[in-house]
Amino acid sequence: MKDFAFFDAQCAIGAPILGNARGGETAAGLLAEMDRNGVDKALVAHANTEAAGAIFANENLLELIRADDVDNRLTGVWTILPAQCGELPPPDEFFAQMAANRVGALNLFPVAHRWQACRLTIGRLMDAAAERRIPVFLGQRIMDGGWRGVFDFMRTFPAATVIINGVSLWGPDRNIRPLLENFPGCHVELSEYWVPEGIADLARLYGAERLLYGSGYPRFGHGSTMLSIRHSGLPLEQVRLIASQNLERLLAQAQLV
Amino acid sequence: MKKAVWEQPGSLAEAFWKNGIADIPIYDMHGHMGSHNAIYFARCEAPEMVAHLRRIGVRRLVFSHHYSLMGSFRNQRVHAITARFPDILRMYVSISPHQTDFIAEDLEQFDSMTPLAIGFKFLPDYHKVKVTDPRYEPVLNFASERRLPILVHTWGGSPYDGPDVMLEAATRYPQVTFFMAHSFSGDLPGAKRVADACPNVYFELTSLPGQHTIIERLCADIGSHRLLFGTDMPWFDEYQHVGGILSADISEDDKHNILYRNVEKLLGKDW
Ligand SMILES: [Zn+2]
Numbered sequence: 092m093k094d095f096a097f098f099d100a101q102c103a104i105g106a107p108i109l110g111n112a113r114g115g116e117t118a119a120g121l122l123a124e125m126d127r128n129g130v131d132k133a134l135v136a137h138a139n140t141e142a143a144g145a146i147f148a149n150e151n152l153l154e155l156i157r158a159d160d161v162d163n164r165l166t167g168v169w170t171i172l173p174a175q176c177g178e179l180p181p182p183d184e185f186f187a188q189m190a191a192n193r194v195g196a197l198n199l200f201p202v203a204h205r206w207q208a209c210r211l212t213i214g215r216l217m218d219a220a221a222e223r224r225i226p227v228f229l230g231q232r233i234m235d236g237g238w239r240g241v242f243d244f245m246r247t248f249p250a251a252t253v254i255i256n257g258v259s260l261w262g263p264d265r266n267i268r269p270l271l272e273n274f275p276g277c278h279v280e281l282s283e284y285w286v287p288e289g290i291a292d293l294a295r296l297y298g299a300e301r302l303l304y305g306s307g308y309p310r311f312g313h314g315s316t317m318l319s320i321r322h323s324g325l326p327l328e329q330v331r332l333i334a335s336q337n338l339e340r341l342l343a344q345a346q347l348v
Numbered sequence: 349m350k351k352a353v354w355e356q357p358g359s360l361a362e363a364f365w366k367n368g369i370a371d372i373p374i375y376d377m378h379g380h381m382g383s384h385n386a387i388y389f390a391r392c393e394a395p396e397m398v399a400h401l402r403r404i405g406v407r408r409l410v411f412s413h414h415y416s417l418m419g420s421f422r423n424q425r426v427h428a429i430t431a432r433f434p435d436i437l438r439m440y441v442s443i444s445p446h447q448t449d450f451i452a453e454d455l456e457q458f459d460s461m462t463p464l465a466i467g468f469k470f471l472p473d474y475h476k477v478k479v480t481d482p483r484y485e486p487v488l489n490f491a492s493e494r495r496l497p498i499l500v501h502t503w504g505g506s507p508y509d510g511p512d513v514m515l516e517a518a519t520r521y522p523q524v525t526f527f528m529a530h531s532f533s534g535d536l537p538g539a540k541r542v543a544d545a546c547p548n549v550y551f552e553l554t555s556l557p558g559q560h561t562i563i564e565r566l567c568a569d570i571g572s573h574r575l576l577f578g579t580d581m582p583w584f585d586e587y588q589h590v591g592g593i594l595s596a597d598i599s600e601d602d603k604h605n606i607l608y609r610n611v612e613k614l615l616g617k618d619w
Contacts, residue, residue, distance in 0.1 A: 092352050113561045124560075128595055129352025260555065262387040262583065285558070285584040287391055287400050308560060314353060314361075314595020315558035319588040322368040322404070 092129035097317060098335035099130050100280045101256050101305025103138035104155050105148070112138060115309030118159035125164070128313035130306070134196055134338065136168040136228070138309065141203035145170035146178060153192050166342065167194035168228065172204065173212035182219040189225075190347035196254070198228040202235050210247055221250040221276070223346040230257035231266070238266045245274050252276045252341065254303060262286045271297040278337070281316055282307030290323040290333070299329035303338050353595050360603050361594040369405040372604065374590065375611040376401070378499060378529055378554045378578025379411030381429065385418070392582040398433050404586045407608070408438055408619075411581070412469035412499070416442035423454050427461045438619070440469035440499055445483035455490050463619065467497035467525075472508035474501070479509055479517045488521050497525040497614075499552065504535025511538030518546035525614065527552045527576060534562055536569055543570045550610065554578040557592025563606075564597050572602035576610055 106116045114120035115138060125133060135156070137148035149169045156165050169189060172178045179185050189195070197220060201208040210217075220227060234240025245253065253276055258267055260283050267284075270277045271293070281290060282305035293302055304320055306313040320333050354365035363370035383392055391397055392414075401409055413429075415421030423441045430439045441454050441461065458465065468487055472479050479500060491498050500517075502509045511532055518526050531551040532539045542549055551574055556562050566575060579589045593606055 092355060115560075126350055127353055127597070129354055260584075262384075262389060264388040264390075285588045286389075287397075287582055287585040289390065289585065292390055310560060311558050312560040312592065312595055315588045315592035317354075318364065318591030318594065319585050321365060322587045324403070 095321065095331065096335040097130040097132075097304055097313075098338045099125070099133035099306045099308070099313065100254060100303040100338050101282045102133050102308035103136045105138040105151060107139045108142035112309050118155050118165060121308060122159060122164065124308060124313055128317060130313050130317070131335065132164045132166070133306075134166050134168060134342070136198055137170075140170050140198070141200050141233075145172050145200075145204065153194075156193070163193065165193075166196075167192065168196045168198050169194045171197050171199050171213060171216060173206045174215060175212070182216050185216075186219070186223065186225065186347045195342045195345060195347075196226040196228060200233050201240075202233060208234065208240070208244055217248045217251060221248060221252065224252045224341075225345045225347065226252045226254050226278075226341050228256050229253050230255060231259065231263075232257045241266075241270070245270060245277065249274055250276060252345075253278065254341075255279045256282070256305065257307075258283045260285055262289070264289070267293075268296070271301055277301065278303055278341070280305030281320065281333070282311055285319070288324065290320060291325050294323070294325055294329055294333070299325060299332045300337050300340075302333045304334050359600060360607075364404075364590060364594055368403060368587075372405070373407035373608045374405055374586075375577060375608050376406050376409045376579050376581060376586070377527060377576045377611065378552050379409040379581040380414050380417075380583065381411050381426075382414035382421075384414055387583070389582045394429050394433055394437065397582055398436055400586060401436060401581070404590060406436065406586060409436060409581060410438040410440060410466060410499075412440040412442040417444070417469065417471050417474070420447075420450075422450070423461065423465070424457060427464060430464045434464065437464070439465050440467055441465050442469050442471075443484070443487050445472075445475055445477040445481060448483065451483075451486055455486060458490070466615070466619065467491065467499065470498060470500040470509070472501060472513075473503055473506050476508060478507065479513050480520070488517070488524060492521050492523040495523050495525065497527055499527040499529050502528040502530055502532045504532045504538050511535060511542050514549075515542050515545055518542065518549050522546075522548050524548060525550065529578065530554050531556060531566060531575075534559065536565055539566070540569045543574055550574055550576050550614070552576045552578045553589075553593075553606070554580045555584065557589040557596070559592070561597075563593060567596075567598045567602050572598065572605040573610060575606045577607050
């Protein structure tokens, strides 16, 4: 939109195993909803990664994006796995492939993909990602033990650049505030953060640069969190940070190659 | 790029986007108050809640107090809080089916709590008692005699307040206006079944605005004339929920119906 740029940090495309993508099976569906709501760009993951696995999802995501994203508005998110089975290339090569394919961030699904998210499995990869400031998505829904798993991960990789997603609609301040307080690399995407006046509270406590607009598409639509950020009560320069500039900065500072 | 929903000239979405408020009243028919066991609420007392409501132009918030629903805080105390903000707050008298002595007291004192009290709130899923259980009968009979609304927490698949139970209750008490809180949490076939059979039923939207396509499907299947806006305030931000209505792919009329017209048809403008 003319007065505010929005960069969606949290959305997914692809056909989920249980259906219900409601138009999000393709990048065209996502782009149409972005247009209807006035969202400029999106960082997009595959919606069926948990069921179909990282290998399929990482590849299929690129196919889906290439099929419809003629204006390069979408940046991909790739899923990581433990190093020992050699399913993904070594870190440097993997990051170079990300750069070559317009993939800007990482995620992980240790419970669904049956591995332990710890130093033994992803230590080398996460140390390299932290050093290169590559953003990694982390959420209570996908970690063993929920929030305990998120806390363990952050204690193990305290220097990581992390985007906490899927915070749950039940006000999550008791869990996200300790993370924001203790880990400067922690950011929160706001698609499920519906706390009244809460965006302004978090910005005042931890800085607006720690918060990111996310739609949560296709489970959620784009517009509701746009309006809550627009009228968070924060100064417009902070609104702009949350709406798009923070994510632009995170992706720009990542040194993939 | 085509104009976004927020840029449509003269629309409600444009007004709220630009100004944070529009030239319409908003009736929030589902609120609470007070702290919560599992959630930190920075703004759960009346003054802070009212400040948030005024920012977006909520004309009335009808609430039930967490402490009355979950604890033993009496409704008269809620009335005293409501009376501090009579220009914006209204209350539901909270009912726990396990406290029969409280129910007797509440019905006896109901007149002293009007006009700020407009009806009752049931929370069957939490109290684990079916709405059709005899313990709710005194309240249902009272509401029926006076044609009062009852906001009932409803959830798809629940044995206490799911579509089957609510169909039975709404059929048995046709004089009661039932507000189905959360509209059975998106169990659309269930909601439609109840809507088709019971004209005395309205569907309240807390937690649904923002969920992709659900407002569109409720408008298509049930009709926007049966939908009521609500937020569970202090659970959910007014801008988030209003944003979910305004950005839904529905008509401008649908949005007006949901945010205020249906309530004004039901309760008038002066209550
Ligand atoms: Zn409620």
